[in-house]
Amino acid sequence: MDYTDKIIDRLKKVEPLPTFSNIVGEVLNIIEDPLSSASDIAKHMDSSMVGEVLRIAGSAYFNTGGLRKISSIEHAIAMIGFEQLSNIILQMPFISLTDKKDKMFDSKAFFTHSTLCGAISKAISSATSLGNPNEAYISGIVHDVGIIVMYRHFEDEWRQIISLMEKENISRLDAETRIFNFDHGYLGGMLLDIWHVPKSITDGVKYHHCPKDAKENEENVAVTYLGNIFSNQIDLQGDMDSFVSFMMKHSGFADKITKFRNALTSTEEMNFFQTIFNAVKSAKVFLKGTENAED
Template sequence: MSEYVRNKINSIEFLPTFPHVVDEMMTLINDPRSSASDLARHMDPSMVSEVLKVANSAYFGRKNFRQIATIEQAVAVIGYAGLSCIVLQMPLFALMRGGTGDFDRKGFVRHSLACGTMAKAVSEIFSLGNPNTVYISGTLHDIGIIVIFQYFKDEWKEIDRLIEQERLSRLEAEREVLSVDHAYVGAVLLEKWDLPDAVTESVRLHHSPERIGENGDAYATWLSNKLAKHIDFESGFEDFDTFFKQQRELLHTEMPDKYLTKHHVGVLERGYTQLSEIERFIEETLGEQ
């Protein structure tokens, strides 16, 4: 069945391509020496269009009285964190475009960006893998779910039936129907898009901690997914201390040899605080995609 999945993904004629420039863009965004002009030179036309569209959206339009016409102006308005959200949302929206049925796009993007943000913080705190790599793998870790929803319609219905009627978890239902789970499906897609092996392998293993071994990128992606699932988006982000107290046991259990200094907690808090801006960004811009 895994070959069936791989062959079907490879045979999808209109499967969106992942812009190869995205990897370069994320490196530039996280390079303090880079400028908005550097970013503009590396963007393809579709990316420029998307960034300008968001910069001129109602959310940012309330802060500006003139039309945003250049990437340099857009970056000044959106900021680098907002730009990274747009860049990494693009493949998710490309896959979701035109889909019908009951799929929580906002919840999916929200969790994806939360996982990417927490992955970067976890990577920096525990020196696990590369922060830029895990930001990408964390954000794209569940992309296989979209692929199943869009391109395996009959299998998706059966998976939903098993979840609702047989009380299976999503992973169990996926493996029952497809013999593989969405982590495998996502990895196959990312291989097709020719993303770095570190990203692809981290996505493949994000539900298989027993197979991670010494792979720091995969470990950071797996751990950040667990953290992101405990973030309560509905109640806001004012109380970091409560969140940290709840997750400290998880971090200590998974990283028993690591000591969390005040600096480490500060890194985690900055990542957590950034999620509040990401949430506002999603609320204001997702409806315009």
């Protein structure tokens, strides 16, 4: 058995979620088809997902009427919207592997970063015509699941990575590559492959730190790569006051697109930043809602 087979063998032991590819398929359906109904997606949710969606939709932030308790899942979905519902059900299986009180792993920061990356990857895809916006949305949301998988299922390697970073003062990505021969993106993508998630999505996950290594689905990979970089630059508190200051602050980012397609015209560039600004703004509203939900 070679090294990669051994890793695959260990990944097969990761809490089996044979239904994850069904979830991804259903998510693609509902975000592609505005006519799909809440009950279609509700069929694919387990009780912990239903509980989480009810909890979030019941937060004062969404339940602006504040008088009626939200008790049906259909009502809850109507409150938070299909896109954010998809975000929750794609992230939950992974976030639930972590412990909220764990000081070693900041699951709230992870959820925020993944939410932003999904929203921004989708916005970049639609504003640049690179890749498929809905696939980019899913790749963006799950792009870093390899970090959780490493943390929970490769504990020895995780410890070796931390000590390498400290001893040799190298980045996490370099330390991961020294220990595994690849980074968390590739590990997460391997797991999603085992679960039969479509390759256009898993390639985005695998190569989000090294887009040049992708042999296929280069555009989806490019968008996930760009979405991750942009989402790391966003300051949700300071950046969102006005569109003009948002665009000024991030204007250099438009050059990164030229690695993957023609430079944006000035009209396209304006549309590009406007699309991202709007996406981040609604992600911020959603994140506020999840923070205010009661446990």
